[in-house]
Amino acid sequence: MTNYKLTLCYDGSRYKGWQKQGNTENTIQGKTEALLSKLLGQEIEINGCGRTDAGVHAREQVCSFRANTELSDDALLAEIRRYLPEDIGATSLEKAEPRFHARLSCKEKTYLYRLWVSPASFVFDRKFVTKWEEPLNLEAMKQAAALLCGEHDFTAFTSNKHMKKSAVRSLREIRFEQTENELRLYFTGDGFLYNMVRILVGTLLEVGSGKRSPVSIPSLLEGKDREQVGFTAPPQGLILYSIKY
Amino acid sequence: MTNYKLTLCYDGSRYKGWQKQGNTENTIQGKTEALLSKLLGQEIEINGCGRTDAGVHAREQVCSFRANTELSDDALLAEIRRYLPEDIGATSLEKAEPRFHARLSCKEKTYLYRLWVSPASFVFDRKFVTKWEEPLNLEAMKQAAALLCGEHDFTAFTSNKHMKKSAVRSLREIRFEQTENELRLYFTGDGFLYNMVRILVGTLLEVGSGKRSPVSIPSLLEGKDREQVGFTAPPQGLILYSIKY
DSSP: OEEEEEEEEEOGGGSSOSSOOTTOOOSHHHHHHHHHHHHHTSOOOOEESSOOOTTOEEEEEEEEEEEOOOSOHHHHHHHHHHHSOTTEEEEEEEEOOTTOOTTTTOOEEEEEEEEEOSSSOOGGGTTSOEEOOSOOOHHHHHHHHHHHOEEEEOGGGOSOTTOOSOOEEEEEEEEEEEOSSEEEEEEEESOOOTTHHHHHHHHHHHHHTTSSOGGGHHHHHHHTOGGGSOOOOOGGGEEEEEEEO | OEEEEEEEEEOGGGSSOSSOOTTOOOSHHHHHHHHHHHHHTSOOOOEESSOOOTTOEEEEEEEEEEEOOOSOHHHHHHHHHHHSOTTEEEEEEEEOOTTOOTTTTOOEEEEEEEEEOSSSOOGGGTTSOEEOOSOOOHHHHHHHHHHHOEEEEOGGGOSOTTOOSOOEEEEEEEEEEEOSSEEEEEEEESOOOTTHHHHHHHHHHHHHTTSSOGGGHHHHHHHTOGGGSOOOOOGGGEEEEEEEO
16 A cells, blocks of 8 residues: 555635535545545545635645555546546645655644735635725734744634543744735644634734733633634635645 | 716626626626616616626726716715625726726727646636646747737637728737746737637637747738637636726
8 A cells, every 4th residue: 555645725615624524525525535536446535634614725735545556646646636626626646654644744734814904806816815894903913913822722712612632732823914905814833723723813803903902812721711712703714825744 | 977987807707798788687797787777876887998708807897987976986986895796896986087988098908818837736716717738839929929919900810700890909019927837928909809819819829839830920810811810718718907098
């Protein structure tokens, strides 16, 4: 069996997220597994690095799978590209070390959240941004972001109510980028809990619009209470941006 | 009556082009006129600068219309933005000189044609590019482009078989831009015939892939025979890019 590393990108608009759910084919994992199984004539199971939610996109998603085939990597990649739906793309395919696992081997992930903060039209980007009309106090947001970074128990910042495993994650950086029409927030860390980036964004937006103070952040982290933190920002502005191994 | 200049942009994917056709509402002109008429409580007729075909997009489309209203320009623009469908955007609205006419006053238009020439995935651009897989001889294409530029009778380069008016147009520039994954062609001229840019692109692609010689261009122009020139490139790669008055 050869272990493969496949890099994908996708427009998640019409999918119920990455992760396969029962028999449904409307997940990115489901679509990709079904295609690989058909192309390779064997049942393929893939592990994705980030389990993106319904409606979330990926500029770079990595998955790993094991297969037996005489096809060259290039030939297999060409077949994958040929049959993937138009909203899922295959960026690269390569053989990986036997112990490589897309999620477990991952050292660092970056998610991008795109906020359209301009009155200008966003016709061409509309599926990949969240519109935000209220003015934002960037300094307050940056102050809150600095307090969120570091190694913390992020229990308050997940929608998963029945987490059995540790909710401690190391959030290494929240980078702010302003473009002509957008505020882009890049979140880099060793891992993210279910809905964590979207709740971080919602909390930062509430800080930016004066609904909560940046200095409240440490007590939110300590309180571990989802009800006390910000709203869950919509999925369409979120993009799994890059992955480091 | 005040004369207005309204600048729009749109993703033309789901429309039958700019120009109103009978009672159909699935044109950009139709949608915009219906909205303006409703907002202003009077029948509004708009003139667009470029009559983009079905599936063609606009980064900048200008239209003019006359109306009587006490709404400020900003208030009217806000209403237009609020009610336009998500694939049509309003960039600006301003009062214009009484004699201003979006099409007749136009001095120069630029269309962009985006060719995706890379094996890389184009998931996020898929609605706005045309994929081209064969290798292209850029030098031959540039030679042909130079021969196409200038003031010519472009009868051979239109799908309109019953043109009564002059087909003489001044094609001022065909600019080539190479990006990481794309070949972008910018066509600037005083006006373009029906399907002209798409047929120019098709002809240039046939030159680039060695199916015809660049030196054949002058005889194609002289021959005035649609059958002798290249195919009509697909609409989705074409974008009305900018307009000068």
